[in-house]
Amino acid sequence: MYLEGRDVKLDGAKGLNWIMQAAQKGLPAAERTYGLILRVAPTGGGTAGQARQWLEKAAAKGDVIAQVELGSMLGLSNPPFEYVEAMKWLLIAERSGATNATAMVQAVSGKMSPAEISQARAKAAAFEKEK
Numbered sequence: 009m010y011l012e013g014r015d016v017k018l019d020g021a022k023g024l025n026w027i028m029q030a031a032q033k034g035l036p037a038a039e040r041t042y043g044l045i046l047r048v049a050p051t052g053g054g055t056a057g058q059a060r061q062w063l064e065k066a067a068a069k070g071d072v073i074a075q076v077e078l079g080s081m082l083g084l085s086n087p088p089f090e091y092v093e094a095m096k097w098l099l100i101a102e103r104s105g106a107t108n109a110t111a112m113v114q115a116v117s118g119k120m121s122p123a124e125i126s127q128a129r130a131k132a133a134a135f136e137k138e139k
Contacts, residue, residue: 040066075101095128
């Protein structure tokens, strides 16, 4: 609410603090949101690596938006690219119904060898089996 000024006075610092507290308590939507904030506008010394860590926490808990964001971050927008890991998350998101993941799967797979695609599929299957 503070980040959007919804029903309260707009206050980015308070909003970020509340999101960070919720993320630290393990709430997937807050972990994703905090990761996205760090990815787009690193604040308070945040890094792309920290953004990835928060997105991975949310993605591992089944947050499909975080899974898509990880796939995009690792395979399309933040070199050095990690195509296998990107494809893993995109495949998981696609299987969960994320329609925006399909185009990303195609884009990333065009940059991968057949062996890498197979490895990503195996990683996605292993992740889903653990769930």
